[in-house]
Amino acid sequence: MKRQDYLKWDEYFMGIAILSAERSKDPNTSVGACIVSEDNKILSVGYNGMPIGCSDDEFPWEREGSTLETKYVYVCHAEMNAILNYTGTHMKGAKLYVTLFPCNECTKALIQKGISEIIYLSDKYAETDIVKASKRMLNAAGISYRSYTPINRDVVISL
Numbered sequence: 001m002k003r004q005d006y007l008k009w010d011e012y013f014m015g016i017a018i019l020s021a022e023r024s025k026d027p028n029t030s031v032g033a034c035i036v037s038e039d040n041k042i043l044s045v046g047y048n049g050m051p052i053g054c055s056d057d058e059f060p061w062e063r064e065g066s067t068l069e070t071k072y073v074y075v076c077h078a079e080m081n082a083i084l085n086y087t088g089t090h091m092k093g094a095k096l097y098v099t100l101f102p103c104n105e106c107t108k109a110l111i112q113k114g115i116s117e118i119i120y121l122s123d124k125y126a127e128t129d130i131v132k133a134s135k136r137m138l139n140a141a142g143i144s145y146r147s148y149t150p151i152n153r154d155v156v157i158s159l
Ligand SMILES: Nc1ccn([C@H]2C[C@H](O)[C@@H](COP(=O)(O)O)O2)c(=O)n1
Pocket: 026, 028, 029, 030, 031, 047, 048, 049, 063, 071, 075, 076, 077, 078, 079, 100, 101, 102, 103, 106
């Protein structure tokens, strides 16, 4: 009889998004993303981080202060990195697994790339206009989004 406690697709791909987030240097919010084809092949992964050539040690990670001394104007979002890291030709019909609901800017890019479903872990900024704008665009574009249902299981990786 086959193993019964294998990871189901949602668990596997959200697990990869969570693991990808562990690469982030953001001290407040680590985000991971995993883009998966219609037939459950991983197309790309990403996490939030500074652009290539912009040192993690020199660019700011502050949340508050003058605009140029906060992270927001520099950091690449996990979803944007996942899109940009993809080296294939098309992602039409693909799904996005992401640990935090996409912002409006990433949502525009996800729509334009043909993403058909978003599965997210946290929606902690749901009350912000940024996320409200994302949902408005996703609703208009007919793209579904759903909250990942945790299975309350620990998967331990010893490194
Ligand atoms: N969907 C998102 C939303 C945000 N991010 C990044 C941008 C920042 O590095 C961090 C949020 O920082 P906070 O304001 O919570 O201190 O997460 C992303 O990659 N994807």
